[in-house]
Amino acid sequence: MITREQFGEAVDSRSREPIFEKMQKVRVGIAGLGGLGSNIAAALVRSGIGALTLADHDTVELSNINRQLYTPADIGMKKTDAVRKILCGISPCCEIDTHFIRVTAENAVSLFGNCDMIIEAFDGAEDKAMFISTIMSEINDVPVISGSGMAGFGKANDIVTRQIGKRLTVCGDGVTDVADGDGLTAARVMICAGHMASRAVEMILKGEV
């Protein structure tokens, strides 16, 4: 078992400036633990994030394995439990709060109100719009990152990070909808998740959180 100190040294090992202690001070909320949320959580934990608040109401299914962090052994588990198991296997120093619940306009603030940054990682377009509208109006100042448009197998470089106003970042190609029928592929979903996690790390290390 590696210690907190060993993990922190490894996170910082090739960086001029310390990364780990800055990351340790931050709590990130992630709404949805599918292809975006599970992969974003793993990326943040690998970079030494101090605390995560994770919410999802689904269990792991076979149809998730094509793009989500889970393995077939996790099928049938609550995603909150499965992701906790995986994340705790990566880092000994991330406090993980999980909520096995459907996130709604009514409970979003009580779930994520104590987070330093909030990431929208739902699958459904209406859930995305509801969550962004709710969080941005009811929680002040905290940066918000959202993902929209990563379905199919189009060009990787169509997926971009866009800053909208002071608080909101939207990552994705903005147009490819899973309803178009071209499916979801791991690489493209992970690119979008990577954009979102990268923006989170950028803001944390630049002291913008």
Place this chain on the structure above:
Amino acid sequence: MIRINGEDTAADGMKLTEWLSSQGLDEKRVAVMINGSIVTKDSYESTVFQDGDEADIIGFVGGG
């Protein structure tokens, strides 16, 4: 004149809901910011674009 997603648009006095439907946008699949503030879903009906407004209409698609 108002600016929507960075483009000058002659939508002064137009209701937000009218503009969204004129663009074929489903109001359940967008988030709207006007002059840097989010417009809550229950204010869509009563929101009217005013001269000089800067609006961002963020459309969401499914997948994640």
